[in-house]
Amino acid sequence: MRRVLLFLPLAIFLGLGFFLWRGLSIDPTELPSARLNQPFPAFELASLTEPDRILTEQDLKGAPALVNVWATWCPTCKEEHAYLNQLAREGVTIYGINYKDEPVKARAWLDRYLDPYVASVVDEEGRLGLDLGVYGAPETYVIDADGVIRYRHVGAVDARVWQDLKAVMDAIATGDRS
Amino acid sequence: MKHLLLSLLLLWPLSVTAAIDAYEFSDPVTEARFQELTAELRCPKCQNNNIADSNSPIASDLRREVYLMLEAGATDQEVVNFMVDRYGEFVLYRPRVNEMTWLLWYGPFGLLAVGLVVVLLVSRNRRRRQSAGPQRELDARERERLNKLLQQDKDT
Numbered sequence: 001m002r003r004v005l006l007f008l009p010l011a012i013f014l015g016l017g018f019f020l021w022r023g024l025s026i027d028p029t030e031l032p033s034a035r036l037n038q039p040f041p042a043f044e045l046a047s048l049t050e051p052d053r054i055l056t057e058q059d060l061k062g063a064p065a066l067v068n069v070w071a072t073w074c075p076t077c078k079e080e081h082a083y084l085n086q087l088a089r090e091g092v093t094i095y096g097i098n099y100k101d102e103p104v105k106a107r108a109w110l111d112r113y114l115d116p117y118v119a120s121v122v123d124e125e126g127r128l129g130l131d132l133g134v135y136g137a138p139e140t141y142v143i144d145a146d147g148v149i150r151y152r153h154v155g156a157v158d159a160r161v162w163q164d165l166k167a168v169m170d171a172i173a174t175g176d177r178s
Numbered sequence: 179m180k181h182l183l184l185s186l187l188l189l190w191p192l193s194v195t196a197a198i199d200a201y202e203f204s205d206p207v208t209e210a211r212f213q214e215l216t217a218e219l220r221c222p223k224c225q226n227n228n229i230a231d232s233n234s235p236i237a238s239d240l241r242r243e244v245y246l247m248l249e250a251g252a253t254d255q256e257v258v259n260f261m262v263d264r265y266g267e268f269v270l271y272r273p274r275v276n277e278m279t280w281l282l283w284y285g286p287f288g289l290l291a292v293g294l295v296v297v298l299l300v301s302r303n304r305r306r307r308q309s310a311g312p313q314r315e316l317d318a319r320e321r322e323r324l325n326k327l328l329q330q331d332k333d334t
Contacts, residue, residue: 028225034266100235126239133264135222135236 033152034133040067040147041131048098048106048120055121060147064172065093066165067141068117068157069129071101072109074137080156081113087162088116096120099129099137140165144172201245208248215244215257218272222265 035041040057047053060067068084070077088094096117098106103122110120123129132141135154142151142165151168153161203209216230221237229237229244240261247257261269273279316324 031222031266031268034262034264126235130239130243130264133222133266135265 030154031135033149035149036152038149040141040143040149041128043121043123043128043131045121045123045128048096048103048122049110049115051103051122055119057147059119060095060143062145063093064142064144064150064169065095065118066157067095067097067143069097069099069132069134069137069139069141071099071137072105073101076156077138078113080138080158081116083157083159083162084116085114087157093118097123097128097132099123099134100126142168142172204249211254212245212248215248215254216241218270219244219258219261220269220271222269228271 040060042057044054044056047055066087070081084094094116096119098120100123103124106120106122110117121128126134132139138154138156140153140157140161141149144150150172151165153165155161157165201209201212203212213230217228219229219240221227221229221232221234221240223236224232224234227234227237229240232238243260244257247260252260258270267273267278273282275283
């Protein structure tokens, strides 16, 4: 018994060491999404490119798609924009949420850097962003044909992130077929 | 001394408010609830700041949301639920008590109990060892050595 007790500090040290080591590879800025597997929040917002048209969450339904939260004030959005254009050319459906931005600037940006979005809504107040739990642009969501949020990525979309998003979209597609 | 105290007093910060927006509250109670809530909700972007202290756009949006909800008559619980629905349990500086957080809430008391048990065991062990059997008497040689050592101390 006594001898076993002698090893207690070592055991505590190893336990602590394990948790601290695990902590090194956890990204504290990555929050679990509270909206996962829930329907896309309801909204009624004007289209960015056709200001007279009002879009709602119903317009996102129909097929699995990406919903990208972006703004002209966000440098990382610019970084990922070319990749989104490429995805759009490959036939991926991408919707845009122009988050807390000025529509005039946003339209100029899309003219200049091309528009990968099937449609963009103007979320000038950030209300939709708030309902989605957006805490920093860019964010990209995968929604299924019923408009349910299946995945969320915070940060730029690049080839590596796309692999994750694509896996989710493929899983949705096979799930729908069966 | 008086000068030192005076200068220290002058260095004392008189106000430590950080929030910058000016909201008009319908009554002081609502204002107090607003202060309390914003101090307990964590800013999702600028971590380790509450939304009351943070200047980030998202924190100011959330403050506005809390303000509007309170003025519309929402309870504290409704405001907290609203935030948790959107940003997850992460936004709570005071986590809820549930299966996930039992260790967090009660762990320290468990550790305290373990510590108490260890202290009790150790002290009981020691007492038993002290009371166990009469101590052996010193034999002649040992006594002589002890005396010598005591003598040494006296000399110095």
